[in-house]
Amino acid sequence: MTTVRYHSDEPELDDLYEQMSEKDLQPLWAMKGLLTPEPAARTRAHRWSAKQMRALGERAGELVPIDRGGDRRVLACANPGLNGLPYATSTLWAAVQFLGPREMAPAHRHSPSALRFVLEGDSVWTMINGDPLHMAAGDLILTPAWTFHEHHNPSDRGMLWVDVLDLPVVEFLESVFFEEGPSEDVDPKTDPQSASERYYGAPGLIPAGQVEPPAENYSPLLAYRWADTDAALRHQAELTGKTDVSVRFTDPVRGRDVMPTLRCEMRRISAGTETALQRQTGTRVTTVLHGSGRITIGDNEFDIEHGDILAIPSWAWTSVQANPGSENLDLFTTSDAPVLEALKLFREERS
């Protein structure tokens, strides 16, 4: 017997349930909570503290060597609502990754899409299909589905960043493919500007004529630099006069989200202000880049500061308060919204 066996006080019905379970069938009329008036999120609102992650990560750096056996020194955020699964939310993997001085995480590729968001430092390069992308604080680096990627740190300083993947979605859809890189002896390259940026980094300009069209499934622009993001937020705040502004990272050739499953946005909340309430279907992972404050997610409140990672469940009313002072609150958020939009399941409300 492999499925749930329902029970009833009525002997005849109980006997029917017995037979049903033997045949891998279940009675809809006896199920509870299958169709709820509003989403019954398994994801719980949660905060992972930057200080704790850093301390544990550094300890891991001392104890855990990085090599083909271990591959990546990554601490995965495990949401308390997900029964021990190593996922930050029902649909998103989030983690901090540590790369020590002179270390290298070798090449591989997988069908899940990934991104790297850099909290601090500037000593690491990620190579995507052979193109070296420098990683520095505030940068967003894409490692799209099925692209070979490796990280290497030619400096004397260790570095850490945040990884976000759609792994739970791809695993749910029984579509995980994985492949090691072509060689462990790859020659790590460094370059101040990637080919990706030189081809696709000019506003509104794309190669024409004899250059091959970019892959259909993701943005050909693989790095979004903090200087650009910061300027876009500042301009928008000036032009609109608002204290709560956001920019979306997009595929410049098709104007879509950067990858089919992941939406990335940077939000700036002026110091000393509070945002309106908002909620949406699907889940989100937010990382604090600058500033400090307080976030309300449903019935939960969390103090937040640089490096903290937050899980935001579906349909939970959320607002953010930025502490007064000199520094605005800059929040980097990844969501599964492109999935919900594609499937016509996206709903959003603002108070």
Place this chain on the structure above:
Amino acid sequence: MTTVRYHSDEPELDDLYEQMSEKDLQPLWAMKGLLTPEPAARTRAHRWSAKQMRALGERAGELVPIDRGGDRRVLACANPGLNGLPYATSTLWAAVQFLGPREMAPAHRHSPSALRFVLEGDSVWTMINGDPLHMAAGDLILTPAWTFHEHHNPSDRGMLWVDVLDLPVVEFLESVFFEEGPSEDVDPKTDPQSASERYYGAPGLIPAGQVEPPAENYSPLLAYRWADTDAALRHQAELTGKTDVSVRFTDPVRGRDVMPTLRCEMRRISAGTETALQRQTGTRVTTVLHGSGRITIGDNEFDIEHGDILAIPSWAWTSVQANPGSENLDLFTTSDAPVLEALKLFREERS
């Protein structure tokens, strides 16, 4: 402690794992089987026997009254690989529904999309947002996301059909919404042809001018009649000379799948022939409408006959053999392919 606690023989590492679990973190380097070379499907290949489902369904008809408390007399297929979840595959709900003489399943609506595929009988009407759709053997009836629907049987004969829903997908995305219908005292309507068919059922013709455009999220044609499907399969077999032909059910206004998450196809395999091997990412539920034969799914083989329901896991090589004799094998298949295509995760191979 809410997450998994990893262990190590090295005391220092074990101590680190202890601290990590306290902080809801997990070590990627210690995980096994996270990224597999090919999909590690949780869904198992499985067959639910029509004879068994019918016997249990009829027994349920005797024991379980249908009313607001119980709502639907449905036996849900529970895949043995899913730890007791009432889902036929990781992404699809499949079930048989029984409606007795003079019974009625009252109106409700939900964000999951549903369809009804009729195995036999012709005594039931489904009302979709007030439009009565007659259900007869071989027909496909859509009850798209967030449309009010109810079933009623004004005859003296009971009837059963197969339900397929994208409920696992919507539940996974934390997006289940549900609402009871406006009244229990609705006047059930019957009509030989639905408004849906009269507006959208002529080949290549759609209302123009002053008629409201159809809802964006699903096909405005809600019933696909067996006579049409049968003729399309017969024509295709004649025109191509092939012994394995298929038609896809589509939204006639936009040429897409009938609903954003579900693909529906009918396949006809000529009696006495065997198909080539094929596999694809994502999962499928297949129902046998006519004929009998044998299906191979990965390492499993099942004899199949009218009314059997099959679960086909992701990436499993599959082929079908139709028994010799007078009757072709007609298979109705629902898959999550539109989801995988939208997210660029769809892969398919043919031998």
Place this chain on the structure above:
Amino acid sequence: MTTVRYHSDEPELDDLYEQMSEKDLQPLWAMKGLLTPEPAARTRAHRWSAKQMRALGERAGELVPIDRGGDRRVLACANPGLNGLPYATSTLWAAVQFLGPREMAPAHRHSPSALRFVLEGDSVWTMINGDPLHMAAGDLILTPAWTFHEHHNPSDRGMLWVDVLDLPVVEFLESVFFEEGPSEDVDPKTDPQSASERYYGAPGLIPAGQVEPPAENYSPLLAYRWADTDAALRHQAELTGKTDVSVRFTDPVRGRDVMPTLRCEMRRISAGTETALQRQTGTRVTTVLHGSGRITIGDNEFDIEHGDILAIPSWAWTSVQANPGSENLDLFTTSDAPVLEALKLFREERS
């Protein structure tokens, strides 16, 4: 000197104009009527009388043999506003074509898209890339861009129909390509139902799996039968209770207009009623299939009856009055609306 020479009473300016014309330049400031507040249509509202076209066509049948030299026995509607061009409107070719008993119009193909709308008779087949399509009264037959097509009449009765082409658009865009058919000795085929209809004529059903996907540029359904069109109009009138109903002919695989440049609609105005005023950018050609009445186009009024062809200029207020009696007024209209929509130039107003 190849361009216009402007003149001025001021000698210096006149001298400048002289020099400009020598260099193929013109002074914008001296031009009149270049940018008008509303469209200054060159197309004039016009009616071509069925009776006259029929008489002249029959006379042509006596005098003009059909062969490779002459190819098609066609009388082209020449709009009085277009300086002798053989076009019904600025963007549409319209004509009546006559095919005598036992005659055949041999195969060719061209980049302009064409359609045939049948006013009466049922004795002709059009072959499209080898697929024979029977033509009968009320049918719409597509001969899309770059498909080989030929017409043959195996009967003892002559037949006539209306041709509409986007030739003025393709000629304007300097994109006319033309090719003779592969052989004059082609074997004309007749069949009660075309392959096109057997593949794509079932409502909402399209071939799946191993059948080649249809060409991207046009509807794979090439014939729209009067029985279907008539039923769709009747159903819509019943369901809406309106006296002015329309259906659009569409590509059933993509839900777009039948061809990239041409929109086709059939409109039914109940006997004894009058429509509201409407206008739109772009031009239209309307043919009367059944009934009689009166059409108002801007300042013009025309009595209309079976077989009459009308040119409707851009942005002219238009309304139609159906004569009382037993017969509704059925109007078949082809427009360039898909062109205007694609270029974001479509505007429409209703009074």
Place this chain on the structure above:
Amino acid sequence: MTTVRYHSDEPELDDLYEQMSEKDLQPLWAMKGLLTPEPAARTRAHRWSAKQMRALGERAGELVPIDRGGDRRVLACANPGLNGLPYATSTLWAAVQFLGPREMAPAHRHSPSALRFVLEGDSVWTMINGDPLHMAAGDLILTPAWTFHEHHNPSDRGMLWVDVLDLPVVEFLESVFFEEGPSEDVDPKTDPQSASERYYGAPGLIPAGQVEPPAENYSPLLAYRWADTDAALRHQAELTGKTDVSVRFTDPVRGRDVMPTLRCEMRRISAGTETALQRQTGTRVTTVLHGSGRITIGDNEFDIEHGDILAIPSWAWTSVQANPGSENLDLFTTSDAPVLEALKLFREERS
């Protein structure tokens, strides 16, 4: 009699032709050259010399005041193949516009789409719906359909630039609408960076959340700066090692052409090299920004230098030779390719 009267040596046929012309009908069988094997372009290959245009434009600046009556001091290129029409090609308007010191061209808007390409100088601002866009050498400025636009020159130096419009297309489609600006006394604004650029000028970043989505019909980025274009061309040449590279100007939010009817590209041909032959359907207008050389268009050859404007007809084989020396040849080309692509009439060949 308003249409062409055909003639025949056979009296009976001649009589038929007489009657046909009286009824505004024409005999297809008597027409010549209607459907040609390849495009019979009316547009002729042509070059307008920068030196001549400048001399005549400066003379116009002395003689023709700019005001509401005259509105724009523009010299329109009139292609010799178009019977005196003031169009550079069958589908494109091209012209040079002169704005003297302290002059202003007042606001208006129209359904045709326009662009400004700056050959030299930096003293003028164009205001688009109130947003001031600085114009400097090498910049591309969009004035999309139905946006109010005005030009003003607050400096002591006159300036000239090239205008390209889709006016022939819009006029052909009988869709010209025009409106004067709200006031002649508008306050001209200058700003080093437009709101358009501050909102949409960061690579891959677009406003999210509470900012209104951009208009659907055109790029929200209205200025493309030479420094960006130059860098993109340089990068592409370095990365590909090619001597013939091109970039396309696109809508950064949707990844389409900048406007629905106009494609804009900048091409760089290395000094001393020659390109392969290429041809495409539809017409093009090319302006020389830097360098000098020779262009072959069909049977025509033209020496070209800074500021020259070229008309390239449909389907004419074209190649370009850049003079040896220190300066590459930079060519700015506008084409109607988006129109042909939307209508599935685009064909291209390379030798």
